[in-house]
Amino acid sequence: MSIAELLDGIRPGPWTVKAACGSGSGPDVDDFHARAQAVQHAVSRFCFTYCSARTECLESAIQREALHGVQRHGIYGGLTATGRHDLAVRRRKAAREAEGAGSAS
Ligand code: SF4
Numbered sequence: 650m651s652i653a654e655l656l657d658g659i660r661p662g663p664w665t666v667k668a669a670c671g672s673g674s675g676p677d678v679d680d681f682h683a684r685a686q687a688v689q690h691a692v693s694r695f696c697f698t699y700c701s702a703r704t705e706c707l708e709s710a711i712q713r714e715a716l717h718g719v720q721r722h723g724i725y726g727g728l729t730a731t732g733r734h735d736l737a738v739r740r741r742k743a744a745r746e747a748e749g750a751g752s753a754s
Contacts, residue, residue: 662705669700682723689729696727703727711737 707726
């Protein structure tokens, strides 16, 4: 079972068939939850370099974490839990600013 299938277990999507982590040639499943930065960097590089489902994987993780209040952990879509949190915060801030700009005109 790939990381993508684990992640998308609640709501399986067709994108999981494109998951590079399901190919058996990438990092070990445990490495996707490693705490060592060197391992995290290697996994992230693998996702960005080889996975054509990276965007879907990232969006699925961010949605799941936001909607279900799931504790962030592991690397999905090439981003660590901190990276996904920072991205979600930046997106919310940008949405608020766009809303403010729209109401000011
Ligand atoms: S981005 Fe990484 S974790 Fe997500 S499906 Fe691709 S290889 Fe797996």
